[in-house]
Amino acid sequence: MPTISKEDYLKSIYTLNLQDDKAVSTSNLAAKLEISNAAISEMSKKLYDLGLISYEKYKGVELTKEGKRIALKILRRHRLWELFMIKVLNLNWDEVHDEAEKLEHHTSDFLIDKIDEYLGFPEFDPHGAPIPSKDGVLPEMPKLIPLNNCEIGRKYQVLRVVDSPSELISYLGRIGMNIHSNIEVVEKLSFDNSIIVMLDNVNHSLSEKVVDKIFVKEIEED
């Protein structure tokens, strides 16, 4: 198994690669991991030699099959720990991320499988993020629509809030917006790309930054 640093690299490459499906650039990775570009370059060579990423100088990196397998393993541990702390220990969502960030590197397969079992083999965490199974398989995911692509007057169901600062997380909690909340897009303000949505008959203005984190699906009305 790779070191903690290597696990973090692989996880970050995975999540950055999900956002846009291209090779991940050195500087993007450096920003995400909050370390220097130089350190990324060095590590890229090492991970390439280990067969965990593909890497061409100046062209960014992508996970190999084995690299992805490990990234999903870390993601599994992270999300299961988060869910466990929330469900069992009654921590708040914004309290668990940093803890999980540490525990994910120090949990055996044996232990995480026990936690998985205890939780009843959940497929999604409380923010809609999919949890890889023991075998590294992601659950079937409905097609996610970015909230900023939605049409005015239409109703949607919130399916996913991607990893966000804990401030945003607790804000959304306060206004009652959770996974599976139903919302209606009331207005889209193009001058600042904010969106006004109706939730439980109350209007809320969501800034561009917030909107970018939220993904929904259409609700079939019949």
Place this chain on the structure above:
Amino acid sequence: MPTISKEDYLKSIYTLNLQDDKAVSTSNLAAKLEISNAAISEMSKKLYDLGLISYEKYKGVELTKEGKRIALKILRRHRLWELFMIKVLNLNWDEVHDEAEKLEHHTSDFLIDKIDEYLGFPEFDPHGAPIPSKDGVLPEMPKLIPLNNCEIGRKYQVLRVVDSPSELISYLGRIGMNIHSNIEVVEKLSFDNSIIVMLDNVNHSLSEKVVDKIFVKEIEED
């Protein structure tokens, strides 16, 4: 907070110092931590500079007040994690030690206090080891008598089985010897220092190695 290695040093110094109340020698520490004497010497200097141990060359080390505070903190984390995995996740005693050995270095005060609360602020783990409180205080401990100091024909209650290989742990489990079991010393065989005890009306022979791990208290018969 110190590094993982430093936490391990402090914990080991604490437990070795409990066994005999003298300064802990370089080679004893090296054996316990399974690293070279040279590494111990180096680290001793560093921990001394940090004010966590007292250290005179060639004379071994002892914890300062602050060093002991940290050692107890790690011990608290270790024992609470073990108990948690056993009670909540249904792991066996011999499965939890290695996991706890890792988790103890990556658990915030906040999280371990939540676990403590979940468990109802336990004072002892399943082998009778005391769990330091949030404030670093050990619970009141009855005076422990080593099993090999016991008298034939007398009845005792098992109070503590000190850290042992998982084989021994599962053996004791199988014969039904747990914390608070009542036993009677039937015979002491001086040629191999083994002891025969009666437990639930069945005699069991315990080798010297086993006997050394078990501590009891007298049962008042009236």
Place this chain on the structure above:
DNA sequence: TTTGATTTTTAAGCATGCTTAAATATTATA
């Protein structure tokens, strides 16, 4: 109490993973 064995320390070296500064490649712009 002196010599020989044992323990401890010092010294040199290595791997990991970071840093900053300089060199080099890529890209964007005029």
Place this chain on the structure above:
DNA sequence: TATAATATTTAAGCATGCTTAAAAATCAAA
């Protein structure tokens, strides 16, 4: 398309925490 700006890589250096080998101190036994 040449040049300037940006991105990336290389190089040198540092901290941590280990190793082995050699030197030095302590302990034990004759």
